[in-house]
Amino acid sequence: MPQHSPDSLADTIAPRILRGERRALARAITLIESGRADHRAQAVALLDRLKDAGRSALRVGLSGTPGVGKSTFIESFGMMLTAQGKRVAVLAVDPSSARSGGSILGDKTRMERLSRDPNAFIRPSPSQTQLGGVARRTREAVMLCEAAGFDLVLIETVGVGQSETVVAEMSDLFLLLMAPAGGDELQGVKRGIMEIADMIVVNKADGALKSTATRTCADYAGALRLLRKRPQDPDEFPKAIMVSAVEEMGLQAAWDDMQLLAEWRRASGHWATRRAAQAQYWFEEEVRQGLLARLTTDPVARARLAELGAQVAKGKALPGVAADEMLNWLAR
Known part of the structure; x- marks a missing residue:
């Protein structure tokens, strides 16, 4: 996929999606499924552009x-x-x-x-x-x-x-x-x-x-x-x-x-209440997934995780104690 700024890609694809073009929809789904940071930025911009489609x-x-x-x-x-x-x-x-x-x-x-x-x-x-x-x-x-x-x-x-x-x-x-x-x-x-x-x-x-x-x-x-x-x-x-x-x-x-x-x-009002609760659930899920991603993408965090994991494997630390130490380290 060629490089685009987040806004330029959203400007290009969003109108085509709103017209119901299946090829544009397929491309957009490929974009949101990508794990690349630049693709993620483009996907967020696109979703933000479409959120008011009504x-x-x-x-x-x-x-x-x-x-x-x-x-x-x-x-x-x-x-x-x-x-x-x-x-x-x-x-x-x-x-x-x-x-x-x-x-x-x-x-x-x-x-x-x-x-x-x-x-x-x-x-x-x-x-x-x-x-x-x-x-x-x-x-x-x-x-x-x-x-x-x-x-x-x-x-x-x-x-x-x-x-x-x-x-x-x-x-x-x-x-x-x-x-x-x-x-x-x-x-x-x-x-x-x-x-x-x-x-x-x-x-x-x-x-x-x-x-x-x-x-x-x-x-x-x-x-x-x-x-x-x-x-x-x-x-x-x-x-x-x-x-x-x-x-x-x-x-x-x-x-x-x-x-x-x-x-x-x-x-009865259950529809709107449920959708609001779902939106909050996915916000919290994104936060959880972001924290987990930090453990695997940040080299310092990954090294600290490996260090504590080695101590647990050798019996030098209990899993719960090591986990608390890791969480406290992340919170600093």
Whole structure:
């Protein structure tokens, strides 16, 4: 990427993003994902330029274990909405290798029809070992998609057992996609992810699995009724529903439920309150990440960390005591 001053690049790309140009949007997301200091300055300037665009999309987080059919569901769901004139952006986070940092980034391959739709935008990003399976800059990518005029932004998380609560801090609705399974399957679902889910979507409710899906959906509906009532939910939410992404069954009903919940939260004030809380959360997260970055980029801090780490490894200092010393050193 050629060198630009932060303002000049923002002046060039921002109008193109506001016009909904997908090529400019893709370039901007590449910019915000970069770890280079000069790219970061350009990204901050660009986001600042776009923050007053006054555009907002419905942000939907989607999680589920591998093989549950997330990509198939997203493609069928997205194609249904684009046929209705909606613009749909998909930010799909692929697992990164903890050893090499590499990622397959195969979502465009799995969603071939949707990737060719002019009203859709699919951006696979590596999770970069981030907790929750959400790339660190995904929230900023959501903001870019909103500025580009998309009506719905789907955030697909890795779903490999990490804490998926991170996606709830950047979405308006959170969907948990499940597959039909036996009665013991409910025991394997963590209570924490059940508590943040707004809808549990049982996929693959077709063919020989339809009756199993019906029982599974009833089991989850029963489990949701046992959870404590949340103030951000109207009656009947959170809820469990059945869909078949392959047969495109239940997708419109799922969309109707999402809109119903979103409109109720807007009218009741929970929408604005939640978005304000999310903004504060990400401010604090940026501070935390900045402090961690200092430990790895500042040579003096890195040397002090290595020195104290060596003392802990040799048994000359307790981990907690050494950590306190490191924090006190940083605070000086």
